[in-house]
Amino acid sequence: MYWDTLTGRVIAPWDPGYDDARLDYNARFDDIHPGLIVFCQTVQDVEEAVRWARRHRIPFRIRSGRHSYEAYSILNRGLVIDVSAINHIDSDPDEGTARIGAGAQLLDVYQTLWDQGRVTIPGGSCATVGIAGLTLGGGFGLVSRQFGLTIDAVESMQMIDARGRRVDAAAEVHDDLFWALRGGGANNFGVVTEFTFRTFPVGLVTIFSLQWPWRRLPQVVRTFQAWSDPDDLDRRITPILTLQSQKAGHVSIIGEFLGLAKELEPLIAPLLAIPDLMAENIQEMTYIEAVRRFAGLGADPHRWLAHGVPDQDTFKNTSAYAYRTLSESAIRTLEDALSETPGPSCLVQFGGFGGTIGDVAPEDTAFSHRRARSEIQYQAYWSDPSEGPAHIRWVEQFRRAMLPHTVGAYVNYCDASIRNWPEAYYGRNLHRLMHTKRRWDPGKVFRFPQGLSELC
Ligand SMILES: Cc1cc2nc3c(=O)[nH]c(=O)nc-3n(C[C@H](O)[C@H](O)[C@H](O)COP(=O)(O)OP(=O)(O)OC[C@H]3O[C@@H](n4cnc5c(N)ncnc54)[C@H](O)[C@@H]3O)c2cc1C
Secondary structure (H helix, E strand, O other): OOOOOOOOEEEOOOOOOHHHHHOOOEHHHOOOOOOEEEEOOOHHHHHHHHHHHHHOOOOEEEEOOOOOOOOOOOOOOOEEEEOOOOOOEEEEOOOOEEEEEOOOEHHHHHHHHHHHHOEEOOOOOOOOOEHHHHHHHOOOOOOHHHHOOHHHHEEEEEEEOOOOOEEEEEOOOOHHHHHHHHHHOOOOOOEEEEEEEEOEEOOEEEEEEEEEEHHHHHHHHHHHHHHOOOOOOOOOEEEEEEEEOOOOOEEEEEEEEOOOHHHHHHHOHHHHOOOOOOEEEEEEEEHHHHHHHHOOOOOOHHHHOOOOOOOOEOEEEEEEEEOOOOOHHHHHHHHHHHHOOOOOOEEEEEEEOOOHHHHOOOOOOOOOOOOOOEEEEEEEEOOOHHHHHHHHHHHHHHHHHHHHHOEOOOHHHOOOOOOOHHHHHHHHHHHHHHHHHHHHOOOOOOOOOOOHHHOO
């Protein structure tokens, strides 16, 4: 067989387990059938896979946790280089660092770091997202206003480049690559195999969840905006505002506070004063319990869940950033879109920025949207395939209707229908990213529909 030289666990379409091996998280892309999937067990397997794909001119994609919104980690016919088995998590308490394999999933990362020494890294809330995809696009989560984006905790990375060679990326070595991988790194420069992160001590935290009837939407949005001003809000709080479809009947604010409940209560007083509060939950717990709550794994998942928990979901999500306070006209646009949804599982979320995220200059890493007030995620979920087109249309119309009030988009919430994606994702960092791409991958070995290779 011509793939005899590929090393690792190689799965072909006729092998048992192929159907499980080929799927990404978004069931919208279940009809994609890769030609081969190699589950790399070691860094050498990754080197071999890149060289093999080049030698045979086989198109390929890189995969870690399978959560790409547009399934950019799989492709028809070509090779999937899967790093999920390279998933070691080793923290060094003396150094305050952790070495994490590119295939580790977030819940395993948080749990292991907690078990090894009550430390963490700032990252997303979904248990099964891969550390590689999350980090290479930025990485926002419920402790980000205190500890930064995931990229802000990266000290160094190991990568296999376009020639199948191992390279290190850090401030002291290949600083151009180190810069580019932090925000523009997914499938653009090489296969990252390991991250070294700075870790942060954690202990007790307080989480909160507040809910109002849908008709209070304008007031909740106005108060949330004033309260979560990036310069004023205590950075130990990271909040998420969720505006559901009118059919779902409510709007809510959840958040995590790196401190005790008695300290939090006065800090959220402006939110508690919004009339018609239907449900108020404030709970002190260990950091790891909070992680499990927000991943939907603890008690009362519907109250706390920041993202879905099944093995797969069928959805269309997209994104933007709010750089300014939303005007009354923008709030009316939110209300209009959410009152005419194709189904009940349609929503928009605002994740509060500022704090440590905003301390870093937009040009210091490839992640350019440092000065945003919040990231915005428009979301639609459905189960009957016939409902797909209406949901996809709703998301796109919503995003477009909000364009006069928003800026850019988050590369980790990628959306194939954004035409000006290079500027939307990378803003003023695009030019420097392109320069780095030409240096590290002049032959455009790493490519995908929204890759920098499409612009060279
Ligand atoms: C349910 C859900 C919850 C989410 N929650 C959050 C959240 O709280 N915060 C947040 O910021 N984001 C969140 N995201 C978005 C998430 O960060 C992105 O989807 C991310 O790209 C997923 O990474 P992955 O490794 O799981 O996915 P994959 O599909 O495996 O990869 C995503 C992209 O990264 C590339 N890639 C993967 N591994 C490597 C590697 N080793 N080297 C180079 N390129 C690689 C892939 O080719 C692909 O382009 C969520 C997504 C989902 C579906």
